Amino acid sequence: MTEVPNAVAGGPQGAWQRVRGKLRAEVGEATFASWLAPLVLVEIDGDEVTLGVATRFLRDWIASRYAHRIAALWALERDGIQSARIVIHAAAPGDGESAPHAAAEAPPVRPRAAPAAGGRDGDPAGFGSPLNGRFTFREFVVGETNELAHAAAQQVASVDSLPFNPLYLYGGVGLGKTHLLHAIAWCIRGREPSRRVLYLSAERFMLHFVQAVQHKDTVAFKERIRAADVLLIDDIQFICDKERTQEEFLHTLDALLDHRCQVVVSSDRSPAHLDGMDERLRSRLAGGLAADIRPAPYELRLGILQAKAGPLGIADAPLEVLEFLARKITASVRELEMALNRIAAHAALLGGAITLQSTQTVLRDVLGARERRITIEEIQRRVAAHYNIRPSEMASNRRAQVVVRPRHVAMYLAKQLTTRSLPEIGRRFGNRDHTTVMYAIRRIESLWPKDDALREDLALLRRSLEDPDG
Numbered sequence: 001m002t003e004v005p006n007a008v009a010g011g012p013q014g015a016w017q018r019v020r021g022k023l024r025a026e027v028g029e030a031t032f033a034s035w036l037a038p039l040v041l042v043e044i045d046g047d048e049v050t051l052g053v054a055t056r057f058l059r060d061w062i063a064s065r066y067a068h069r070i071a072a073l074w075a076l077e078r079d080g081i082q083s084a085r086i087v088i089h090a091a092a093p094g095d096g097e098s099a100p101h102a103a104a105e106a107p108p109v110r111p112r113a114a115p116a117a118g119g120r121d122g123d124p125a126g127f128g129s130p131l132n133g134r135f136t137f138r139e140f141v142v143g144e145t146n147e148l149a150h151a152a153a154q155q156v157a158s159v160d161s162l163p164f165n166p167l168y169l170y171g172g173v174g175l176g177k178t179h180l181l182h183a184i185a186w187c188i189r190g191r192e193p194s195r196r197v198l199y200l201s202a203e204r205f206m207l208h209f210v211q212a213v214q215h216k217d218t219v220a221f222k223e224r225i226r227a228a229d230v231l232l233i234d235d236i237q238f239i240c241d242k243e244r245t246q247e248e249f250l251h252t253l254d255a256l257l258d259h260r261c262q263v264v265v266s267s268d269r270s271p272a273h274l275d276g277m278d279e280r281l282r283s284r285l286a287g288g289l290a291a292d293i294r295p296a297p298y299e300l301r302l303g304i305l306q307a308k309a310g311p312l313g314i315a316d317a318p319l320e321v322l323e324f325l326a327r328k329i330t331a332s333v334r335e336l337e338m339a340l341n342r343i344a345a346h347a348a349l350l351g352g353a354i355t356l357q358s359t360q361t362v363l364r365d366v367l368g369a370r371e372r373r374i375t376i377e378e379i380q381r382r383v384a385a386h387y388n389i390r391p392s393e394m395a396s397n398r399r400a401q402v403v404v405r406p407r408h409v410a411m412y413l414a415k416q417l418t419t420r421s422l423p424e425i426g427r428r429f430g431n432r433d434h435t436t437v438m439y440a441i442r443r444i445e446s447l448w449p450k451d452d453a454l455r456e457d458l459a460l461l462r463r464s465l466e467d468p469d470g
Helices: 013-026 029-036 056-077 149-159 177-191 201-216 218-226 242-259 279-286 300-311 320-328 334-351 356-362 362-371 376-387 389-397 402-415 422-428 434-445 452-466
Strands: 040-045 048-053 082-087 169-170 197-201 230-232 264-265 289-293
Touching: 013 029, 013 056, 013 177, 029 056, 029 197, 040 452, 048 056, 056 082, 082 452, 149 177, 149 197, 149 289, 169 177, 177 197, 177 230, 177 264, 197 201, 197 300, 201 218, 201 230, 218 242, 230 242, 242 264, 242 279, 264 452, 289 452, 300 320, 300 334, 334 356, 334 362, 356 362, 376 389, 376 402, 376 422, 376 452, 389 402, 402 422, 402 434, 402 452, 422 434, 434 452
Parallel strands: 048 082, 169 264, 169 289, 197 230, 230 264
Antiparallel strands: 040 048
């Protein structure tokens, strides 16, 4: 074992300073200052270098993302270095959450659920909504449909001051909005415990406000909310049509923004579609960055299943089973995880191998509900109502844009959600040729990646058709 002396230009500390400099240049000043600056050199033992940080959270975060790169940079400085180990070390700068045996490596530790994330003392009074210990950035699977929301959430968690405020995350049920809010809270709590982070569902915000009004204690309520350095509000659509709650939230938002405190809000729809929301509040919510989370495509759904199978103890589940689930369950990531949890529980409690046949048996009620028969007529009615035209105009010869766009959308959804052939779909739209239907489908597919309004329309329509009672 090689003990590390005090800073010596040509010794281990000098090499470490050069590695730090290269690391800083690669990741950028903000990321380095937030995550990597607390690292200290503990020892060099043979082909392994050991670095220390003060908290379990930092150890796990750095080890999962940067250990290999740090080892590679060390190898350039000292021949023979092959690996880098990150440990909890009492001498590292931090909040004092150090291990009894400072240089001993511990297994990754996941944050436990707590009433809320705030300062060092958390939220003992239970003012905030509970946090889920599984909802961390590490557990979030990123794809093209959620990468902007994920990147923005990580920025909020990593940097104290951002050019966009508030951050507004929106998308359908079960796509990961709440997961990202919790991840922000856990990350800030681990990075900078002194910052006051308050996570609340909009329903809980309203409940606290109503109770404060009833008990004539609104001043204490305002002080509690506005003392937050970071305020996270989930499901803001809940306070639509709640005039007094909206007024209070508007004043809270203005106060926090004036003091450069970060606000993150989630909703099931964009600010423009928040019917029943005060226009001033809608304007504030749209004034920062609005990032949508769209339904996961097949590849991302399969990746999520593969990532979740290991922790559930079914890493050896056949690929055909995971592919089957990814094809059949498309509405939300939450439903996908629930299905995988059920399969894992069935295998653990009753034994037996996980097969395609056993999966179909275990999930027959879920799959049966997902396979509700959707008709072209139902699609036409829903699309016509959404765009405020008459259903009969779907089959008319009108070529006005107000009719052509809905007609194309309905044809696209008919191909996506039914088993009808192109000629059959064409007949239901005024005996149009199958090439007309094909053109409509390709037109929607070409517009979808760049037209935010169209993507949101399709997501809302698809959800209403696949889950009419949801």
